[in-house]
Amino acid sequence: MIERPFPPGEYPIVVVGSGPGALQVTYFLTRLGIDHAVISSDPLPGGMFRRWPFFQRLLSWTKPYAGGDRHSRSFERWDWNSLLAREPELRGMAVEFMDGSSDFPSRPEMEAQLQAFAERAGLRIRQGCTWTGTRREATADGDRFILETTDGEYRCRFAIIAVGVAEPYAPATPGIELAVHYADTREAASYAGKRLFIIGKQNSGFELATGLLQWAARITLASPSPAKTSIAARSLMGVRARYVQPFEDSALGGGVDILAASLKGITRAPDGTLRVELNRSDTSMPLTVVADEVIAATGFTCPLVDLPALGVATFGQSKLPAQTDYWESATVPGIYFAGTITQGWAGLKKHGISSYSGAVQGFRYNARILVRHIAEQHFGIVLDRPTIPLGDLRDHLLAETTSAPELWHQKAYLASVVTLDPERGVVDEGILPLTSFLDGGGPDAIAVTVEADGTNIFPVVYVRHEGRQEEHPLEPDPLHDYEGPTYRRALGAILDRVAAGASAA
């Protein structure tokens, strides 16, 4: 008999979901001893990786032989797929499940490692329990959220929603019912000899195009704006290198057409074929494409059930909840988010480059920061903040910019922060959202980040001194090593103005 923990009732926190975001949150809550329940409609942990990506190979890599000890913090920079843990044996687990054929794990490998993590970490989840509605009640002891589920009602002070961005979305274009969504794509061989039209030029569209190149007679992809690759964008904001073959085929006239055009409608012709009516984005001229099949690779939305009716503001095509920099609803305090939904707090998005909060390698850090924040703000837990000898400060900060995985995965989004406490000296505050450092005020402090501007990657030093803020971008290094004498000199000059003697060592 499978244990079904967490029967309906009152808990301080209820976490909804059992994908990597929820697993990471419940791991840290458990390790900090914070009582909570976890419920999920799925029968097993794994979230979206129980089903997608369609062609069964992830977009995120893990390099087993990079970075030395896979149980170390520094290895996380080379491992986009494992969850975080204090225990060495629970770190870098993705490596253990990869068969060595690719640095991109297969979907079943990812699913297996997530389920193994849950089991080995002793995480308890009430699977098969579907969240169906939400109410809020005022009590003498503060507000309570009531989560209605298929198993009964859960009452809590705080809810952490980690249900992914998983509900298929298609635009309300006339004839869209003649298309199937990416989520309902059939087995590849069934597209043999078909003229295929794919709506959307994001990774999911190009994933299908790449996987169906050998089957389809012809492939057309269209969306209103031009497609950009991650190589050209020098960030994950474009179509990933794994899926560039359709670009080459298009450039060479090889049976793939990539159009910048908006969709007017889809109709079925008397001969059974589909006619996709478009308007070109550049000239506004009409264009018709005849296809046998149309697939809408138009993305997904957040399955937030009735949270918008409760006042949770959402935005964007994915209907992401608007959030604070600690991933709390911007409009309904007490509702927090974890996992890929945390991309709803975009941060500064400097130089137009997004955080990686939509992927495991980004949101696993958000989850750790979120739990620490909740622990301190709402549960009176005092977390350890070690001090750093002043003479070590410069080297500490440069080491962080060179190898801290949090800074490399969450560029210009997470920062390594120290405060200058008149009594304790230099205090290591750990990793925090950059915006919380910039907007939070407080004593003199220094934060370092790693940032990118579409051309270079470089460290940035932020100084808070006597209430004023300064930003000091440092020079890029071709090998991304910021620990040499040039950087020691540059950072030393900055630090000496706020922490006299920091460059003396």
Added chain:
Amino acid sequence: MSTREEIADAIASLSLFADLTRPQLLGVASRFEEAFFPKDARVLRQGLTGSGLYVILDGEADVVADGLKRATLGRGDFFGEASILLGEPPIADVVATRPLRCIVLGGPDVEPFLIAHPRVLFRMLQTQSRRLRAANERAGRPVA
């Protein structure tokens, strides 16, 4: 508000995009991203590099330089373009005074966007000229 079509509908009535056709509006809606800022959130930060071009769809924000309020922005107003065009950090904060819904284009994408959409560039220049004239008049230096 959310979908590309809804964004296209919302920006169709803004003077910045008044000359664009429906397919072009849909192109704008897919190139820009929607963003939401709660009341009191800082949207643009004085002295910080790497910002973007913002167009307000709904809500209100103050322009604050060195702690002093300089202007109030509302639906249809845009900001952030000056620092991108000059390659310098913004000289003022923009702070949401009510929940603020914007569309945003990252700094590196602004120049190619304006070159591809000269009518938007023209409308932006018109607005800039009005702002310059008003500033000069306030300073007692009227310009033609």
